[in-house]
Amino acid sequence: MQRIKAVVSYDGTDFSGWQVQPEKRTVQSEIEKALTKIHKGSHVEVTASGRTDASVHALGQVMHFDTPLCIPDEKWPKAINSHLPEDVYVLAAERTTADFHARFDAIEKEYIYRVQTNSQPDIFRRRYTLFYPYPLNIENMKQAAEHLVGTHDFTSFCASGTDVKDMVRTVYKIDILEDRDELQFVLRGNGFLYNMVRIMVGTLLEVGRGKKAPHDISELLAARDRGKAGKTVPGHGLFLAEVKYKNRVSSNYA
């Protein structure tokens, strides 16, 4: 058996998220179907760096799976892609060590959230941006974002109902980029709680509109109360952009 690590992009629009669910179209099930075809009917399970919700996209989700097949690294993407629908695409694959785990070994993730701020919606971006036609104070949003950077208990920014115990995460960086009529939030951290990116963006947008002040963020974090933070913005503006792993010693391959 060989363990393969692969980078995959998908358009979340027509998916009920990453994870297999009965009767639903999910990214995981499409990829497993494709791999099962390549393996002549024997089921192959894939494990991702983390689930993504319905309508959330990925530019660089990472997953692993085990295979008895000896296919050169560079041929794997084409082999899988030939069995995938047009909204999922494997970008790269490589043989990795048997102990590599796409979820547990991830040390950093980058998410991008796209917001359309013009007064009229560009319908061609409706699946990939939040349409938010309000004047925003970007400077205040950037200040507020600085309060979120660092190691904090992010209970206030986690959707309730999660069974995760440890709510402490480290956010390395939040960039707010202006690109013509679009705002892009680029968030990097060692991990994100359930809906954490979407609640942070929702809160920053409320700061932008003047409903909250930048310095409110510290109190908000301290309160450890989901009710204090802003709304959860919709999934369709969110992209899982990159997952990083520790550099591994290549002799592990032997």
Added chain:
Amino acid sequence: MQRIKAVVSYDGTDFSGWQVQPEKRTVQSEIEKALTKIHKGSHVEVTASGRTDASVHALGQVMHFDTPLCIPDEKWPKAINSHLPEDVYVLAAERTTADFHARFDAIEKEYIYRVQTNSQPDIFRRRYTLFYPYPLNIENMKQAAEHLVGTHDFTSFCASGTDVKDMVRTVYKIDILEDRDELQFVLRGNGFLYNMVRIMVGTLLEVGRGKKAPHDISELLAARDRGKAGKTVPGHGLFLAEVKYKNRVSSNYA
């Protein structure tokens, strides 16, 4: 009755083109349904600057319709948009003269055709670009395009089966812009025959790949034979960008 001229954008992906067809989802029928609702059930017909085919998009299609309602210009878009699905959007509307005709009065059209030239498809642009992962000689394509500019008989660039008699059109300009991994063809002319833009782009791409030489284009035009030109590229890369009209004397409004 008042005649209203409106500018409309649509994502052609899920439409069988502009024109009403029985049992098909078309842009015209969605807009007429919306207008009929505003007019409490009485049917309102709209006339566009021209049809667009299935999966062809519009950034600025122009249409006109007649109405007995007195709604200020700036309120029309919102009124119509509130009854439209999310893939059609009215950008602007204004009262015009009773003799204005969206099709017959158009003096210039601009189309854009988008081509993705990277080796791996960006799935997020799959509905809006032709994926064409081949090395292209852009300089040769630009030279070839110059041969198409001007007043010519474009029979070689018109899909067969049309009942149009006069095949002479004037192409004002063809720009080929490189934007990262994308090529954009911007074509302006006084009018385009059926599939003319798509056949011109298909032919220019063949020049880019070295299958045709730039100077072949003149012969091709002279041949007046659809069989000599390149393939028709798919509709989903095509956008009707703008339609221009003569400036009209404003006293006509009275």
